[in-house]
Amino acid sequence: MSALLLYCRPGFEKECLAELTEAASTKGVFGWANLETHSGFVLYETESADVVYDLVPELVFSRDAWPVFSRLHDLDPVDRLSPIIEAVKAFLAEQNYNQFGDVSCEFAEGDVYRATSKFAGKFVHPVRQALRKAHLLSKKEDSSKPALHLFFKDSSQVLIGADKPRLRTVWPMGIARLRFPSSAPSRSTLKLEEAFIYFLGNDWRQQLENCHTAVDLGASPGGWTWQLVNQKMNVYAIDNGPMDQALLDTGLVDHLLEDGFVWKPAKTVDWLVCDMVEKPLRVAKLMYEWLHQRHARYAIFNLKLPMKKRFHEWADIKEQLESQMAVQHPRAILRAKHLYHDREEITVFLDLRNQNG
Ligand SMILES: C[S@@+](CC[C@H](N)C(=O)[O-])C[C@H]1O[C@@H](n2cnc3c(N)ncnc32)[C@H](O)[C@@H]1O
Known part of the structure; x- marks a missing residue:
């Protein structure tokens, strides 16, 4: 494989590449990319795409990724399918796979590329049929097999790649398609819902059934509190700003x-969530202290990143938390992601695993 294609939020290509470069270097892998700012993707050229692909689940600024095995240019508008089918056939023969389990036609989110979405959406049907006819795709969708990915820069150029089921993201291209609940007081409610799904998995609602209490720091108007109340939790909503009346009327x-930096609950709560707009290091330290002092068991929080050096800011914070955890809580879990619903911010999950002795 000669390259890894990564998707990110348009405008975060530099962060995506900086983080990937650092992770790759820890494995002795080097690569480069011609960055297109605001494109929403990074094409990382490397001889070791498979090695780098394995690192993707740990990356914060990449939404999804897969290794590229073929690049086709100047596709004939009259017959785009034939060269694609040939490339797929050659790859399968080389890899000793017999079939793919699924196929998707993808495009980047950046404004310049968005126009391709219509074409990609339509092209997936003929390509699926042609692959099935050539026995290169299973008759029914089979998620246990690698999926074929076609990334169209435009209708004449395509990158072709294969994913690995164990590295597949929850949402294709990392785009979390969640329905906005009409009774939620703010759109940022989707941020917390996406975070729960991303960090806990699709059965997050069941996992939260045993959680009864939560604190929301910086809660107004109540989008995050809404998610917690929807799980029937009792919530302390800390904010000088007003809370949505319907939420208050629930009695929960x-x-x-x-002040979210000062107030503490009388008893340990299950969840701490925090969306305060503050310096990210200050918020991260506060979250750590809450869990370290057993005011809460788990935390999900947002870190607002400055415009410049967004990756380095997070890397510094992570290093500080990790060195503290290594001494005090060696079994702790710290994960972070630039979620689809995040803007100039990332979302972090922290569990010090110190509640059971
Ligand atoms: C981005 S908004 C939160 C939106 C909320 N998560 C929602 O879903 O509706 C940030 C909030 O943090 C609050 N805030 C900032 N600093 C705070 C502090 N020191 N203590 C409590 N709240 C604070 C602000 O008043 C503001 O309402």
């Missing part, structure tokens, strides 16, 4: 006009 919310 205690709205306290307090």
Whole structure:
């Protein structure tokens, strides 16, 4: 494989590449990319795409990725399919796979590339039929097999790649398609829902059934609190700003006009969530202290990143938390992601695993 294609939020290509480059170098792998700012993707040229692909689940700024095995240019508008089928056939023969389990036609999110979405959406049907006819694709979708990915820069150029089921993301291209609940007071409710799915998995609602109490720091108007209340949790909502009246009417919310950096609960709560707009290191330290002092068992929080050096800011914070965890909580879990619903921010999950001795 000669390259790895990564998707990211348009405008975060530099962060995506910087993080990947650093991760790759720890494996002795080097590569390069011609960055297209605001494109929404990074094409990382490397002889060791498979090695780098394995690192993707740990990356924060990449939404999804797969190794590229073929690049076709100047596709004939009259017959785009034949060269694609030939390339797929050659790859399968070389790899000793017999079939792919699925196929997708993809495009980048950047404004310049968005126009390709219509073409890609239509092209997937003929390509699926042609692959099935040539016995290169299973009759029914089979998620246990590698999936074929076609990334169209435009209708005449395509990158072709194969994923690995164990490295597949929850959402294709990392685009979390969630429905906005009409009774939620703010769109940022989707950020917390996406975070729960991403960090806990699709059965997150069942996992939260045993959690009854939560604190939301910086809660106004209540989008994050709404998610917690929807899981029937009792929530302390800490903010000087107003909370949505319908949420207060549930009787599950205690709205306290307090400073989120000072207030603490009388008893340990299950969840701590925090969306305060503050310096990211200050928020990260606060979250760590809450869990270290057993005010809460688990935390999900947002870190607002400055415009410049966004990757380095996070790398510094991560290093500080990790060195503290290595001494105090060696079994701790720290994960972070630039979620689809995040803007100039990332979302972090922290579990110090110190609640059971
Ligand atoms: C991005 S908004 C939160 C939106 C909320 N998560 C939602 O889903 O509706 C940030 C909030 O943090 C609050 N905030 C900032 N600093 C705070 C502090 N020191 N203590 C409590 N709240 C704070 C602000 O008043 C603001 O309402």
